[in-house]
Amino acid sequence: MGVGGAARRSWGAAVLVLQAAWALGGGQVRYSVPEEAEAGTVVGRLAQDLGLEAGEAEARRLRLVARGRRASVEVSGASGALVVSSRLDREELCGKSAPCALRLEVLLDRPLRVFHVEVEVTDINDNAPRFPAASKNISVWENSPLNSRFPLEGASDADIDSNAQLSYTLSPSEYFALELQRTNDRNVIPDLVLTRPLDRESLSEHRLVLTASDGGRPALTGTVLLVISVLDANDNAPQFNQSVYKVQLPEDAVEGTLVARVAATDPDEGINSEITYAATNFIPLNGKDLISIHPRTGEIRLTGPLDFEEASVFDFRIEARDKGTPPLSGHCSVELEVLDVNDNAPEVWVTSLSVPVSEDAALGTVVALLSVSDRDSGPNGRVRCAVRPPSPFGLVATFAGSYSLVLREALDRERVSEYEVEVRAEDGGAPPLRAIRGLRVPVSDVNDNAPAFAQAVYTVLARENNAAGAELARLWARDPDEAGNGRVSYSVAEGGAGSGSGSGSGWRPASSYVSVDAESGRLRALRPLDYEELQVLQFEVRAVDAGEPPLCGNATVQLFVVDENDNAPALLPPAGGGPGPWAAEAGSRASGSAMKAGSWGSSWSLWARAAWGAPAGQVVAKIRAVDADSGYNAWLRYELREPRGDGPFRVGLYSGEVSTARALEEADGPRQTLLIVVRDHGEPPLSATATLSVSLVEGPEAALAVAGVGAGVALAGSAGVGSDGGPSGAAAAATAATNVWLVVAICAVSSLLVLAVVLYGAGRWAPRAAVLTGPGPATLVCASEVGSWSYSQRHSRSLCVATDGAGKSDLMVFSPSCPPPSGPASENGSIEKGPSLSPYSLGAFKNITCGEAEVVRTKSTLLIKYSVH
Structure with missing residues (x-):
């Protein structure tokens, strides 16, 4: 490894960039870096190759995303260059596979973009050839013929290409020479050849050194000591029926599966022809843990699981050794090709996730970036991806094995506030294998719903004389938005009562009568309500949310004031007259403390005349009263309180007309005093009283009495009534002067009245x-x-x-x-x-x-x- 360290230092001095070209069609950048490059070695000017300006790489967060493994390169934040971050060992990353490439994804924020970078790790000669053992013992009969061949176990080199091309040399010997035999395109097998007859008596053991050199620059070497023992006797070695066995097995073959059966023959007899088999020279070396051979039958079986993704071909040799003294051996080669099966499910990686997604996000918005891979080959490694449920999201392929999860339909948080998205990957194997990656995509709220009242119009009943601050109703508006967007506040928007609604005090806004709590929506009265002033109050209540911009909804409130019996009946002055020549005398008594209307008071003294002998049913007077209340509370009835019993007069229960109950007689006296009570139908009822003095007269005064009913009942007063209750002398004289004209007028008016009554009755009842x-x-x-x-x-x-x-x-x-x-x-x-x-x-x-x-x-x-x- 010392030679390998020197190679690393030489390569680190000058990084060879094989290709840094931007492929417009595929969007991929390719670089090349030798393995064992020093940390900090610049692989390529990534930011510049991606077309970024100075400083833009750091501002937009240029970063790498590796596919399922720790990357040994990183992006320098300041310069945007791709540099080596940790030790790169091609043999560790890719084994014997070539080429060895790191497939990386480069992300840019604001806006989000993805680029694909492929870094090829080139091999350097950092691994020396290695023999299976430091020494090897070889037995050779002394009668072995010249040119006898003795296969040697070759060395293996973890490097690839020219760095793994091995050549062998043998230390000088006058008895043995080295010949190289190429069994296939991959391997060279060294054979030891006898060049001179052996003489065990002169030299019984030969020690030679076999050196293996690779093709690197400089070349690395490995050695093995060959200990050759010269034996006597057994001069026939076993021979196989074929030199090379080629076998294919699927990678899912179970342990114990028969790989092949080899057979060798030995023409010797006896113990010299008994053969045992052994498997040697495995390439790659882990084959010895997966393959074994029965020493007597020659059956080759699996002793471990195969994995096409780790090794697709196993080369090894079978040695057939007899039991002679010394034993002789024959050799053959076995090539085991591993066939791929669909035993690897796809893998789905989420490289970037941008959540939550606003419910007003535009179609095509990228929600997540995904990377999909499958370790299998061919159709077994081709992956199809889909999203479940299919809406409102979809997948867009950006590069081989890379996808973007994008928005395809408009979102509505009030309908669905969160999506559980499944990305399903399925390969092309038979049967296919699948992988599922779940994503939780919450939807953030925007203010897109205005508050809505449960009713467009609210009808509210409120009794008059209510307490100030009393709750009249509760209004509620629903806003399906959340947080501030769904927080509703209430206010009285507009409306009021005009001058036509009550006493004529002019238009007043609704806010002077009622208020609404901003948070709870409770409608309260600001002051007591008076039905006589206000019967109906119509206004609008506005509900506004706290969103940006705020949205609002309106509802109309119709407030009806319900009448209470808070006004006593009020007596009215006689019809058609005013006070006339007499003065009004109002009583000081009141029938109820709640009386509010009637400037004439609630107790009156009145007088009227009736003629002697007037028939029953003749109207002598009419009591007129009004109640400021409404409805049942203002429905008045008239009762004759005094005199009780069978008096000469009666009063109409609802008309207030005082008429004779029978013919008037002298026994009735010159005057009758009637106490009449006017009462409403409220609960409790309120009342007013009137005292009517009826003078019994005859002659012209009787005619005047009859005419006086049409003009009104006179009100008693000090100026128009004598001390005995009748008219004074001056008033009687004035009346006598006009008797004739009054009689004529009464006749004319009576005729017209009768005609009007007839017409009215016909038009009314029919x-x-x-x-x-x-x-x-x-x-x-x-x-x-x-x-x-x-x-x-x-x-x-x-x-x-x-x-x-x-x-x-x-x-x-x-x-x-x-x-x-x-x-x-x-x-x-x-x-x-x-x-x-x-x-x-x-x-x-x-x-x-x-x-x-x-x-x-x-x-x-x-x-x-x-x-x-």
Whole structure:
């Protein structure tokens, strides 16, 4: 090995680059470097050969990726040169195979590129020839004829080509000479030839030195000592029936398989003809551990497994030795060719993996670089690759045995957040062998989904007089993105209430009524709500994610304020009048502390006149009242509290008309004081009271009393009422002066009134039944500006109220398919209930089921009574 070290130093001084050419078609750089080159030896200017600028190799991270083995070369980061990093031993890397090449992959980042580099490791003469043993004993009969040949075991050289071409020399001898015999193109066998008859008595032993020299420069040598013993007797050596045996075996042949059977014959007799066999001179040397021969039968069998990838041919010699004294031997050669079988599965190496992959990555993006190899040869070593599942990734072949895993379909992290990709490699053997390499490819999120509410429109019911800060509802928007891209915040976007919604205070933004928690989406009231001020508040809630750029979604919220009975009935002044010549007298009592409306108070003193002998049913006065609430809470009823029992007067339960219950008599006295209570239907009910003083008069005053009902009920006051409760003297005189004209006017007005009532009755009762019983969807009638708002679906619907009552109706729903209430109106003012309507739902209140409704009809009013559960 000292000579080999000198060779390494000489080669390290000047590196021979056989080829450094960039192959445009294949994309491969080839270099050559001798084995045993010193560490740091420059193999080639890789960065320059790849077309990189100065400094670009280090900036773009030029690096090597070896295929399954430790590379003995590396890339210098600063210069981009390919240099030797550790000892290169061609014999260790490739054995006897030629040429010996290191196949490397070179990667460049930003952008990712791959190049293929092949470094051929050339042989130097660093291995001297070696004989199997340091000495060899040879026995030669003294009667051996001249030119007798004695095969010698040749030397082996681990080098290749000319460095392994051996030549032999023999030390000078007058009895023996050396002849070289070439058995095939690979091996030269030395034979010892007898050139002069031997004389055991003069010289019984010859010591010669056989020297083997290789073809290197300088040549290396190996020696073996030949100890030749001159024997007597046995003069016939065994002879084989053929000189060369050629055998083929598959590499998967099992241990004990018969390789060949050789046979030799010896014409001698007796013990001199008994032959034993031995296998010698194995090339390569490990053949002696894999092949053996039976010493008596000559059967050659396997004693170990064959491997085509390690050695494809075994050459060895068989020696047939007799048992004579001295023994003689004959020789033959055996050539065993190993046939390749598909016993090596493909190997898949991941040389680079770029994960995670953004879900908006462009098609064709390289996810990973793969290297595939198979140690078998021919079809057994040809590998096909595929990806399972086939989408959204695919393989693109970049070079022999190299592939890129690329993106072929668009990704969606919300559908699949991670892929388990299998790269399957299959060779062309029969049967084929496969290898699977699993890759985990996570998908990173981008903000490509806007928050989406569960509903486009939310209907929220809130009772008035709610506490400030009370939670009204909870809104939720879903964003399937992750982390900040899926973190949603809420805000009130737009909307409000206009001046038409309530008391006329002008438009106010929704943010002055409600707020939404940015994180939880809880909708809260900023202040108590007042149904009389605000019935419906419509606004938008916006959900915005924290992505870049942020995305948003909107939902409409319809907030309906549900009325509570927080307003007591308020008495109204007489119709058609104002105070007139009398003054208003408002009571100081209030029926409820929650009363908010009615500037006239809740207790009144009123007076009216009635004529002696007036028939039963004549209207003498009408009590007018209004309730600021809506719906059932504003439905008023009138009750006569005093006098109790059978008095001469009665009051309409829903009309408020005070009429005679019977004919008036003198026994009834000159004056009747009535205490009338106006009560709503709320829970609890609120009320107001009115005191009505009725003076019984006759003559012209009776006519005035009848006319006074149309003009309104007079309100008692100090200026218009005498001390006895009747009109004062001055007022009576003024009234008498106009009696004649009033009678004429009353007659004309009465005629017109009768005609109007007839026409109104005909138009009211006849068609209404058809409307109420006609088919069609349910109609929603709600409060309007003057007290109610309404709309109808497909068909018009009519809601009748008292002709002289306040212009206000209730929130009610009725089914057009229900029949009208049957039976005549009650003459005494009590109500009649028609058949109960079927359960109904408020169309504007999603998922809110309401209760029962019933039709109530009085003499002058058609009401629909309903209750909400």
